[in-house]
Amino acid sequence: MTDEIRTTCAYCGVGCGILAKADGQGGVTLRGDPDHPANQGRLCSKGFALGETLSLDDRLLAPRINGIESDWDSALALVAERFSQTIATHGPDSVAFYVSGQLLTEDYYVANKLMKGFIGSANIDTNSRLCMASTVAGHKRAFGADTVPGTYEDLELADLVVLTGSNLAWCHPVLYQRIAAAKEARPDMRVVVIDPRRTATCDLADLHLALEPGSDVALFNRLLAAIHAGGAVNREYLRHVSGFDDSLRVALAEDGAATGLPPDQIDEFCQLWLGTEKVVTVFSQGVNQSSSGTDKVNAIINCHLATGRIGKPGMGPFSVTGQPNAMGGREVGGLANSLACHLDLENPDHRERLRDFWNAPAIPAQAGLKAVDLFDRVRSGHIKALWIVCTNPAATMPDANIVQEAIAGCDFTVVSDLTARTDTARLADVLLPATGWGEKDGTVTNSDRTISRQRAIMRAPGQARHDWDIMAEVGRRMGWTEAFDYSSPAQIFDEHARLSAIAAAEGRDFDISGLTGLGRDGYDALPPTRWPITAQGQQARFFADGGFFTDNGQARMIPVSARPPVAQTDAAFPFRLNTGRIRDQWHTMTRTGKSPRLNQHLGEPFLEIHPDDAAQLGIPPAGLVEVSSPAGRCILRALVTDRVRCGHVFAPMHWSGQSAPTGRIDALVSSIVDPVSGQPESKAAAVAIAPH
Numbered sequence: 097m098t099d100e101i102r103t104t105c106a107y108c109g110v111g112c113g114i115l116a117k118a119d120g121q122g123g124v125t126l127r128g129d130p131d132h133p134a135n136q137g138r139l140c141s142k143g144f145a146l147g148e149t150l151s152l153d154d155r156l157l158a159p160r161i162n163g164i165e166s167d168w169d170s171a172l173a174l175v176a177e178r179f180s181q182t183i184a185t186h187g188p189d190s191v192a193f194y195v196s197g198q199l200l201t202e203d204y205y206v207a208n209k210l211m212k213g214f215i216g217s218a219n220i221d222t223n224s225r226l227c228m229a230s231t232v233a234g235h236k237r238a239f240g241a242d243t244v245p246g247t248y249e250d251l252e253l254a255d256l257v258v259l260t261g262s263n264l265a266w267c268h269p270v271l272y273q274r275i276a277a278a279k280e281a282r283p284d285m286r287v288v289v290i291d292p293r294r295t296a297t298c299d300l301a302d303l304h305l306a307l308e309p310g311s312d313v314a315l316f317n318r319l320l321a322a323i324h325a326g327g328a329v330n331r332e333y334l335r336h337v338s339g340f341d342d343s344l345r346v347a348l349a350e351d352g353a354a355t356g357l358p359p360d361q362i363d364e365f366c367q368l369w370l371g372t373e374k375v376v377t378v379f380s381q382g383v384n385q386s387s388s389g390t391d392k393v394n395a396i397i398n399c400h401l402a403t404g405r406i407g408k409p410g411m412g413p414f415s416v417t418g419q420p421n422a423m424g425g426r427e428v429g430g431l432a433n434s435l436a437c438h439l440d441l442e443n444p445d446h447r448e449r450l451r452d453f454w455n456a457p458a459i460p461a462q463a464g465l466k467a468v469d470l471f472d473r474v475r476s477g478h479i480k481a482l483w484i485v486c487t488n489p490a491a492t493m494p495d496a497n498i499v500q501e502a503i504a505g506c507d508f509t510v511v512s513d514l515t516a517r518t519d520t521a522r523l524a525d526v527l528l529p530a531t532g533w534g535e536k537d538g539t540v541t542n543s544d545r546t547i548s549r550q551r552a553i554m555r556a557p558g559q560a561r562h563d564w565d566i567m568a569e570v571g572r573r574m575g576w577t578e579a580f581d582y583s584s585p586a587q588i589f590d591e592h593a594r595l596s597a598i599a600a601a602e603g604r605d606f607d608i609s610g611l612t613g614l615g616r617d618g619y620d621a622l623p624p625t626r627w628p629i630t631a632q633g634q635q636a637r638f639f640a641d642g643g644f645f646t647d648n649g650q651a652r653m654i655p656v657s658a659r660p661p662v663a664q665t666d667a668a669f670p671f672r673l674n675t676g677r678i679r680d681q682w683h684t685m686t687r688t689g690k691s692p693r694l695n696q697h698l699g700e701p702f703l704e705i706h707p708d709d710a711a712q713l714g715i716p717p718a719g720l721v722e723v724s725s726p727a728g729r730c731i732l733r734a735l736v737t738d739r740v741r742c743g744h745v746f747a748p749m750h751w752s753g754q755s756a757p758t759g760r761i762d763a764l765v766s767s768i769v770d771p772v773s774g775q776p777e778s779k780a781a782a783v784a785i786a787p788h
């Protein structure tokens with residue numbers, strides 16, 4: 097038995113602290129860390145079951161080349177050689193990395209530096225594109241930087257919490273528990289849930305608005321009009337804001353009919369909002385995964401800016417991220433259209449600062465390929481060498497069947513992962529064994545900007561290596577010896593922190609310069625720390641007194657009009673398909689699928705369908721149904737329930753499989769994206785349903 101080690105959960109963006117103890121025989125006992133500010137001792141079912149997911153039965157323990165076990169020297173030599181050759185022959189934009197919000201910040205930093213600083217392309221994108229890219233774009237439009245203004249404490253201090261497009265009870269359970277506890281302590285606190293589906297989160301709701309999918313902009317424009325009509329505009333705060341008149345003009349033209357909600361429900365929501373000073377609007381994938389996701393984010397932010405309800409205790413728009421380190425990935429610039437430390441790719445001064453700091457040949461001036469475009473270019477043959485790290489796009493990208501074929505047809509594909517069994521790993525030319533939770537050492541940032549350490553509690557099995565180490569060695573073998581001369585995550589974190597000081601001097605929000613020079617001991621001992629943290633210590637809240645990151649320092653209200661989902665239902669495909677997570681599974685189940693306890697919750701892929709629709713189609717409860725769209729088909733178990741409305745169905749996104757048709761729901765979702773963020777519309781496909 098080791099002593100208890102403080103670490104952080106592997107799953108969602110709540111970022112719960114864990115105290116874990118290894119038994120020396122591959123087992124781990126764990127409990128919630130009572131001293132971690134995110135969870136204060138709580139854990140959800142997934143976090144509690146982490147110890148059940150560590151078996152080695154499907155672990156990849158040695159590199160493989162074309163399916164045959166090899167060694168690190170041969171595998172890394174081949175990766176470096178093929179990437180170098182491809183770049184020499186076809187240019188830097190002929191290669192791409194597709195990485196993951198599951199990576200630790202240090203892994204992510206090295207991957208981004210290798211691609212943007214040294215290969216010389218911005219073709220690195222991430223599965224976070226499927227998760228919160230619309231929030232990033234909305235934040236940048238409104239604030240001039242990707243800044244999350246609020247904290248978890250604000251959710252407890254609010255008198256009204258509006259949960260928009262978020263099944264918090266299942267997807268961020270500990271945050272839900274915190275709100276539930278606050279509501280119990282203060283019964284006057286109100287909760288509104290805005291979601292087409294009656295989810296478990298509605299148990300906490302005083303008001304549930306089951307709006308039409310994709311109509312959030314119409315609802316928040318009605319709210320902005322009501323704020324104006326009700327005299328709730330904060331004229332004093334508006335001196336920090338531009339775009340109010342144009343945004344209001346567009347909002348006043350909105351009659352709210354697109355929401356499908358009765359006018360009295362919209363009025364009730366507006367009156368609650370207007371009458372409550374302390375409001376936090378939480379939003380998640382129901383907002384982000386939409387062809388108008390960025391506009392939805394800005395419609396929400398507009399209401400908070402117009403009332404000055406931002407940057408103060410218990411007030412503000414609040415994005416909750418799906419993945420454990422989506423925020424860390426944003427901080428290191430892991431998206432194809434961003435740079436490290438929130439520097440702007442389109443700003444020549446920022447590129448120059450970064451090039452000088454990295455001593456890099458050049459920083460690309462053009463944004464790289466966002467996820468959907470990236471796999472499109474793989475399919476067309478323009479991307480000839482692809483490295484996929486810690487993610488499973490052959491199951492999770494929209495048009496998953498096409499993406500699977502594209503990866504299979506790529507000239508050279510490298511996959512780094514824990515297992516060879518994912519839909520994507522099976523397609524690799526070179527398969528590299530990476531370390532996972534419990535073996536890795538580094539940092540993650542949660543949804544309220546708190547940086548926490550993930551610490552190793554056991555040795556890496558077989559030949560598994562850390563992702564930062566694998567990437568750095570490929571960088572060295574490609575000729576950039578000095579730039580990738582890393583020996584520890586502490587060294588990488590220190591470089592990241594030093595770069596943040598330069599970014600802050602350029603007027604960027606991301607500043608962790610107070611965490612430079614920690615050394616290995618200081619890094620090892622680093623407690624959970626919310627940024628910004630400068631040499632002078634932790635700063636006060638963002639935006640309470642203005643101070644935005646735009647050129648003129650003002651926030652921007654953005655005039656936005658409601659647009660329906662792009663895919664239209666019709667006689668051939670009459671149902672609207674919503675997709676999402678369930679309580680006890682995570683992503684494509686490579687880890688949670690190993691826990692018998694977690695598999696007991698909902699053990700097979702299913703389709704929620706309304707009783708009237710099921711009766712009309714002759715589908716009995718628990719009968720098998722075939723679900724099809726122009727993009728693909730699935731066979732699912734019918735879960736007949738009035739949680740969904742007539743004409744609407746819901747299916748989870750976790751199941752995959754190689755033999756079609758299965759529960760791989762993203763095979764049915766088309767590659768329709770938000771024009772600003774590039775995030776796919778994963779919650780509004782048009783499908784047909786028939787008994788199987």
Ligand code: SF4
Nearest residue numbers: 105107108112140143
């Ligand atoms: Fe892990 Fe999220 Fe559950 Fe916390 S709420 S234990 S971070 S899955």
